[in-house]
Amino acid sequence: MGERVATRDAYGNALLKLAEINPNVVVLDADLSKSTKTTAFSKKYPERFFQMGIAEADMMATAGGLATAGKIPFASTFAIFATGRAYDQVRNTIGYSGLNVKIAATHAGITVGDDGGSHQSIEDIALMRVIPGMTILNPADATETEKLVLAAAEYESPVYIRLGREPMPGVFGEDYQPVIGKAVRLREGNAATIIATGIMVERALLAADILNQKGTTVRVVNVHTIKPLDAAEVIKAAWDTGAIVTAEEHSTIGGLGSAVAEVVVQNRPVPMEFIGIKDRFGQSGKPTELLTEYGMDPEHIVAAVEKVIGRKNS
Secondary structure (H helix, E strand, O other): OEEEEOHHHHHHHHHHHHHHHOOOEEEEEOOOHHHHOOHHHHHHOHHHEEEOOOOHHHHHHHHHHHHHOOOEEEEEEEHHHHHHHOHHHHHHHHHOOOOOOEEEEEOEOHHHHHHOOOOOEOOHHHHHHOOOOOEEEOOOOHHHHHHHHHHHHHOOOOEEEEOOOOOEEEOOOOOOOOOOOOOEEEEOOOOOEEEEOOOHHHHHHHHHHHHHHOOOOOEEEEOOEEEOOOHHHHHHHHHHHOOEEEEEEEEOOOOHHHHHHHHHHHHOOOOEEEEEEOOOOOOOOOHHHHHHHOOOOHHHHHHHHHHHHHHHHO
């Protein structure tokens, strides 16, 4: 695994690259520039940066207005505020009107850590999934973040980009090129498939290594685009391996696991297990400790894979 970098940091770097190649890119923030990493953009391109204050609903509506004028706005704030406090404006101004706004939501999931459950967004993917036409990106590392942010600017759609606070190991090299809407197969195996997203991709790979040492080979699929989901890759995994485990730093209700299950049940029903947050709020703690507490470490993924294989063979 590569250098540990938070995806929010990679987002800040990507904005600077975007600004150089696309003069229509503008950035909005809700008084969180140091945390969302938009500060460098604001200093270098002050005429293209809008500090909206602690007014997320206003920020989303303003981003929609800028989109109608041909700009490509990136609206930045914490995930808990982007999808909770400003949901009305995201749904009715951006989603309902199909405006080309990019919502960059940092501090998602329980790896926010010490800030606790009030600031740990565990339902944001579910909220965004039900908005018609909303594209959802959840990158696994810094490299994938930069590439997807650049791709999002060229993608004519409302886009929700899920970003994290905690530095995470690198998974991909610089030659990696993700395509919005296409899942990426990272490992081959026939006993089961682990379908993972975001920070859980690296943990899925670690789980695959543990299983391989036990003589069990599993397929690992990275889903960086949760919506539109790459249904063809999911169906192929179901046919080829006959068992699926999903892994996400999000509630198991309404997120990646639900999206995969919807495809599986309609096309090729197979046993499934779900790694994620089981109908609980987050709590204050260190990120690694919380991931273990909520059953989201490699060992829990291994146990889920072994369980689903047992169900397949029973």
